[in-house]
Amino acid sequence: MGGRTDRVSWDTLRAFVAVYRNGSISKAADELGMAPASVSSKIVSLERRLGCRLFERTHVGMVATDRGKDFADRVSRPVDALAKAVHAGIRQAGSGERTVFIAGPAEFLSMVVLPRITQMLPGSLRLNVRFGVGDELIESMTTGQVDMIVSTAAPRRSGIAFEPIFDEELVLVAHPCWTEQAARSIDTIPILAYDATLSIVRRYWRVVFGRRPSRLRRAVVVPDMRVLAGIAARGAGMTVLPKYLAEDRIAKGDLVVLHEPETPLVNTLYVATRRKVADPDSAVEMVRTALVELSGSRA
Numbered sequence: 246m247g248g249r250t251d252r253v254s255w256d257t258l259r260a261f262v263a264v265y266r267n268g269s270i271s272k273a274a275d276e277l278g279m280a281p282a283s284v285s286s287k288i289v290s291l292e293r294r295l296g297c298r299l300f301e302r303t304h305v306g307m308v309a310t311d312r313g314k315d316f317a318d319r320v321s322r323p324v325d326a327l328a329k330a331v332h333a334g335i336r337q338a339g340s341g342e343r344t345v346f347i348a349g350p351a352e353f354l355s356m357v358v359l360p361r362i363t364q365m366l367p368g369s370l371r372l373n374v375r376f377g378v379g380d381e382l383i384e385s386m387t388t389g390q391v392d393m394i395v396s397t398a399a400p401r402r403s404g405i406a407f408e409p410i411f412d413e414e415l416v417l418v419a420h421p422c423w424t425e426q427a428a429r430s431i432d433t434i435p436i437l438a439y440d441a442t443l444s445i446v447r448r449y450w451r452v453v454f455g456r457r458p459s460r461l462r463r464a465v466v467v468p469d470m471r472v473l474a475g476i477a478a479r480g481a482g483m484t485v486l487p488k489y490l491a492e493d494r495i496a497k498g499d500l501v502v503l504h505e506p507e508t509p510l511v512n513t514l515y516v517a518t519r520r521k522v523a524d525p526d527s528a529v530e531m532v533r534t535a536l537v538e539l540s541g542s543r544a
Contacts, residue, residue, distance in 0.1 A: 253294060255327070260287040261299065262324045265317045268306040274404045278519030280387060281403050343528040344371045348385055349395030351376035352470045352490060353514060357411065358395065362535040370528055378468075386519060392529045393518045395536070400517045407517035410539045415510045417449060418474075418491050418500040419483035427483070427503040434503075435464035435482030437473045449485045453506045474500070487512075 256279075263273035264284065274281040288307075292299050299313035309317060349358070354374055363372070375391060382394040383402060394400070400407050419427065423434050439445050443461065450458040464482045467473055473484045474491060478499040494500040516536040518529060 253291060254287075257287040257291050258320055258324050259328070260284045261291055262317065262321050264288060264300065264307050265309055265313065265321070268308065270307060271403060275520050278387075278404050342369050342371060344373050345393070345528050345532045346373045346375070346391040347393050347395070347532065348375040348377050348382050348391045350378055350397060350514075352487070353397075353411075353413070354395060355471075356489060358536065358539070361539065362532070365535045365538070366531065370531065372532070383517075386517065392526070393516060393533060393536075396515050396517055397512060399513075399515055404520050405517050406520040407515045408537060409513050410516045410536050411514045412511045413487040413489065413514065415445070415449060415485050415512055416488050416491055417453075417483060417485050417503045418495070419477055419503055420480040421498065421501045422480050423483060423503070424501055431483075431503060432458055432460050433462075436461050437476050437482045437484035438463050438466045439468055439470060439473065439484075441466050445485045449510055452510050453504065 259277060260273060260279070260283075263276050264270060267273045267276065270281050270285050270288075273279075274284045277284065288300065295312075295316070297312045298310050299316060300307040300309055347354070354376065359372070359374070366372075375385070377385065378397065382396055383400050383405070385391045386394050387402070387404070395410070396407070419434060426434055436443065436446055441463070443458070443463070446461070447458060450456060465473075465476060467476070470484075470486055470490055474486055474494060476482075477484045477486075478494050483503060491500055491502075495502065516533055518533055
């Protein structure tokens with residue numbers, strides 16, 4: 246076989262073996278927790294490096310060529326042996342202190358997740374927490390920067406496994422000084438927004454009021470709902486918050502709910518990890534299980 250393999254990466258060899266055994270780019274990607282495009286790129290790179298075609302791309306999947314079968318015979322066993330050695334090292338390290346990296350929305354992790362799950366985990370397991378939202382969360386997990394994420398939307402990406410963990414009720418609140426104006430013309434109250442597109446506010450108007458908001462004026466945009474709650478309590482305008490963030494201020498009279506819908510607007514949060522078929526990391530699985538036990542909760 247032509248070409249050289251002295252600079253072929255471990256990830257590339259793992260991708261080759263996974264595709265060979267699964268006969269599919271997508272199934273191999275799910276097994277490895279990679280994006281299909283990344284797996285495909287590694288196979289193309291390997292073929293270019295070796296100077297031969299390893300697979301025929303057919304309507305039924307990836308079919309190994311004779312060269313591919315020969316290469317699989319030579320590398321599969323070493324790849325398996327190295328994988329076992331890596332996992333053994335992880336398990337051995339797991340007998341001492343372990344750190345699991347988790348990322349998600351600052352408000353939800355700080356006020357709901359961390360206070361509840363830290364008491365459920367052994368003292369030898371530590372959490373390293375990062376805050377973020379949206380695609381940056383998914384990117385941080387697919388690139389291995391974190392082990393799992395908590396997302397405000399279902400991360401429907403190949404190679405990612407996710408499940409719901411929490412339902413948060415969203416409420417429209419403001420200082421009591423805005424109550425009369427809300428009854429007359431709620432759209433004229435200044436908006437305290439989480440983002441410049443008013444995504445949460447627009448969703449509230451669409452679902453609860455059955456229409457688009459009109460004439461809304463952004464008074465401030467702050468990507469932290471805890472800050473928005475404080476600004477609203479000082480009379481700067483109205484905002485949409487998770488109920489768990491607003492209920493203490495409502496109880497004190499600093500905030501009031503401007504509208505009581507017949508059916509509350511609920512947003513579901515999800516825990517997501519890289520999809521792995523075999524030998525999951527026990528520490529990551531322990532944290533994931535603790536998060537899943539939040540299922541059925543609502544705030």
